[in-house]
Every structure is written in C-alpha cells, then in structure tokens.
Amino acid sequence: MVELSGIVYTARDEAHLRMMDEGIPFDPEGAAIFHCGPVVVDERIVAAGPTTSARMNDLSGFLLDAGVRALVGKGGMGAGVVGQLKGRGVYLALTGGCAALAASRMTLRGVYFEDLGMAEATWIIGFDRVPLVVGIDSHGRDLYAEVDTHAKEQFKRRFTL
Amino acid sequence: MKAVSRSTCRAFLEAEIRLPGDIRRAISAARDAETDTIARGELQNILANIDRAEDMKLPICQDTGVPVVYITLPPEIPLDQGLYDAVAEGVRQATAAVPMRPNVVTPLGRENSRDNTGAGMPAVHVRPGPRFTITVLPKGAGAENMSRIAMLLPSQKDRIARFVVETMLIAGGKPCPPVVLGVGIGSTFDGVAALAKEALLEPVDTMSGFERELCDAVNELGIGPMGLGGKTTCLAVKVKTAGCHTASLPVAVNVQCWACRRATVEVVL
Numbered sequence: 001m002v003e004l005s006g007i008v009y010t011a012r013d014e015a016h017l018r019m020m021d022e023g024i025p026f027d028p029e030g031a032a033i034f035h036c037g038p039v040v041v042d043e044r045i046v047a048a049g050p051t052t053s054a055r056m057n058d059l060s061g062f063l064l065d066a067g068v069r070a071l072v073g074k075g076g077m078g079a080g081v082v083g084q085l086k087g088r089g090v091y092l093a094l095t096g097g098c099a100a101l102a103a104s105r106m107t108l109r110g111v112y113f114e115d116l117g118m119a120e121a122t123w124i125i126g127f128d129r130v131p132l133v134v135g136i137d138s139h140g141r142d143l144y145a146e147v148d149t150h151a152k153e154q155f156k157r158r159f160t161l
Numbered sequence: 162m163k164a165v166s167r168s169t170c171r172a173f174l175e176a177e178i179r180l181p182g183d184i185r186r187a188i189s190a191a192r193d194a195e196t197d198t199i200a201r202g203e204l205q206n207i208l209a210n211i212d213r214a215e216d217m218k219l220p221i222c223q224d225t226g227v228p229v230v231y232i233t234l235p236p237e238i239p240l241d242q243g244l245y246d247a248v249a250e251g252v253r254q255a256t257a258a259v260p261m262r263p264n265v266v267t268p269l270g271r272e273n274s275r276d277n278t279g280a281g282m283p284a285v286h287v288r289p290g291p292r293f294t295i296t297v298l299p300k301g302a303g304a305e306n307m308s309r310i311a312m313l314l315p316s317q318k319d320r321i322a323r324f325v326v327e328t329m330l331i332a333g334g335k336p337c338p339p340v341v342l343g344v345g346i347g348s349t350f351d352g353v354a355a356l357a358k359e360a361l362l363e364p365v366d367t368m369s370g371f372e373r374e375l376c377d378a379v380n381e382l383g384i385g386p387m388g389l390g391g392k393t394t395c396l397a398v399k400v401k402t403a404g405c406h407t408a409s410l411p412v413a414v415n416v417q418c419w420a421c422r423r424a425t426v427e428v429v430l
Contacts, residue, residue, distance in 0.1 A: 001198075001199065001202065036223070037223060037224070037262065038223055039220060039223050039225070039260060039261075039262045041260055046219055046220070046260065047219060047220045047222065047223035047225075047262075048223055049222050049223045049224070051224070051303070052302075052303050052306075052335050054335055074334070074335075074337065074387060075303075075333070075334045075335040075337075075387070075388055076333070076334055076335075076388060093387060093389065095203050095206040095207060095210070095386075095387060096222075096303070096337035096387055096418070096419075097207065097210070097221065097222040097224075097337050097418060097419060097420045098206050098207060098209075098210035098222075099210070099214075099219070099220060099221065099222045099223040100210050100213040100214040100217060100219040100220070100221065101206060101209055101210040101213055102210075103219070104213065117263065117273045117275075118262055118263060119262055119263070119264065131202075131206070133199055133202070133203075133387075133389060135389070143389055143390070144333065144334055144388055144389070146390070147333070147334070147383065147384055147385065147388055147389065147390045148333055148388075150382075150383055150390075151330055151333070151382040151383055151384050152330065154381050154382050154383060155326065155327070155330050155382060158326070158378060158381060159322075159323045159326065159327075
C-alpha cells in the first residue's frame, strides 16, 4: 500500500486512441496515467474514481515506451501490460467507485482534448497523498493474476464436469 | 407531468448520493468479517466514501450510470408518450442537478447526447400498481459489462449455479466487488435479462436458501473486494423467476457493483 502525490493525466479509451494518432500532449517521461472519467463542475473535481483499466490493455504500450512510469486504475490489466511494466513501471489500484473520497484528494490543473467530452478528455489532476495498492509491480508480480489462479482452482473444486 | 419530471429528478438525486441502508449494512458486515489487511482497507475506503458522498451531497461514484426507471401506475393515470417524455425531462434536470456525468451515446457513432437521454434512454419500465411511484436504478458500465445470459436446456437445471458462479470467475475484480448479483431464470431471451435487473431492486437483508447457496459459492472463489483477494466477493444474490417455454431454460446474471444505487419517490399530483 502506497500514497501518490503529484501530477497525473486522465486517459480512457478515446484519449489513448487520440494520443496514438496525434501524439502525447504532455511530457510522458516519468508521468502517471489515471484511468478515470471524472465529473467536473465549475473547474472543480466533484467525483473521480477509477474506470476499468482492462479496456486499455492494448492501448498502453506506447505510453510506457514513451516513459510513463505508473498506471492508476482498477481491476488490473492483461498479461501483456504486466510484461510491459517489467523493469520500468507499476500498476496502482485505487478503490473502485470511491469517487467522493478520491475527489477530496485531487485538484484540477487543466485539460487536453476537451472536445472528447467530460468522461473521455485528458484532465490534468494534482494528487495529494492518494492511497493506492500496488496491484502489479515492476518485477512481474501481479496480485490480480494470483487471485485469479486461486479462484480458478476453487471453481474447479466445486464444479468439476 | 411537471410532477413526474420533478419526482424523477429527486429520485436520481437520492439514488446517486445516498446508498440504500440494506446495502450499507451488508458492506459494513463484510468489513467486520474481513481479516486480510488489503481487503479490509478496500472496504474501509468504500464505507468512508459512502459517508463522504452523503455528507457533502456528492455522487457516490463518478460513473453515475445510465438512467433505468421503473414506474408503478395507478389506474387513473394514463399511459401515454407524455409520461415517457416527462421522465426524460426529469433525467435532463438530474444531469444538471446531481450532477450526473453525460454517459449516453449513440451506439455506433458514439455521439454523446450530453444530457443522459437518447433513443430508448431513459430505459423505462411500467407496471400497474396502487400508487404512482418512480424507482430509479442508475446503472454503471463496469459491472453491467460483466453480465451474461444463456439459453440452457431444460435438462440442464444443475448448470444454473455453475453459470452464475462462472460469471463472477470471468469478471474477477472488474465489476468492483463486492457485488450484488441479480439472477433471472425462465421467461424469454429478452425477458430473463429484465428479470435479472429487476432482481437488483430487491432488498439484500434476507436471502432464500437457493440465493444463499449461490452467494456462498461465489464467495468461495476468494476474488474479494476490488479483485485483490478476500472473504466477500458477493454481498447477495437475488433471484427472480418467470414461466418459460417447455423447451427452454433461459438464465441471466446482471452484475451490480457494490454501489447498488436505487431510490423510490412517490409522485404527488
């Protein structure tokens, strides 16, 4: 369990696709990507829990290659991303749905791609000691995969054909 | 019809900000029973978030969902297009008032309507009833996307439990466990999915023997809060059944995340 402070950039499906096409609008070196579509009202973050990271499984490689070091989201990511994080980055899990709690530790600093709409734009957010769990580390260890392996064993135990 | 719009808006305001008591109690009990540090921490975060949302009048989750509405109509109220239009207007009002994130898009072009309405949205279901009530079930995509349906054979009754548990095995942490599972059994291809969603309106304080069995089986998987491992993967399973064709056994599982948001408002004319 860790706490993260500093600037992060939100990106969901559309922002990833836009950046793949048109380039990354911020300096990706050492940056953190936050899988989130916040609710923003009057330039304030009202709600900002994480979205399902797995949708970005095939969209994250280019960001990590460009120097991004942390992906913040929920639910884990595919084996491909686990491999891509090895030696250079981590996946940090924020408790899903905890939008109000998350917002209390975040400030809005700016936005890219506003035309993509509120959910899909790339919001620049300042994190202040946001509590996170290391779900995938930079040594190839994946907590979600461990849970999944155990769950499959439990399932087989109960439902052998 | 202005009363219908206002009531719809009030219902969404309530549902998005205040989690129903039965759900909160179930999450609290899960936290008390949890011994793993990370799992307990996730449940603590959820409970802290629920409190903060209620105190600050903020949405519980940033995915404020798509608008699903159930109406009970007393005999003296006509069922006409005006009713559906009034509910849609209520959704527009709620989008600004809560605020709700604009989530509704056209399925192919992905154009956002910016007010949570669209073709077939809000999804409105009407039944006769003694009182004029509007119940809303704002439904997010994370858990909804993990839902499944199967047309089993009548001889495969013993496969129902496997299908339900397998749904969560495949979903893992993606639907923000601990979840509530709405299960439909019977009806038709489209009807069984509707039953599964209606089951999510049922209070989770009690479960039948069959519901309890399914819930325990899911918990045995050990997926835990947010898929990080733990004792509680499923807060409750609720089952709704309906008559079906002699040659069919439709089964549907509608997955609902821990933020099982629902609220009912009576329309006073």
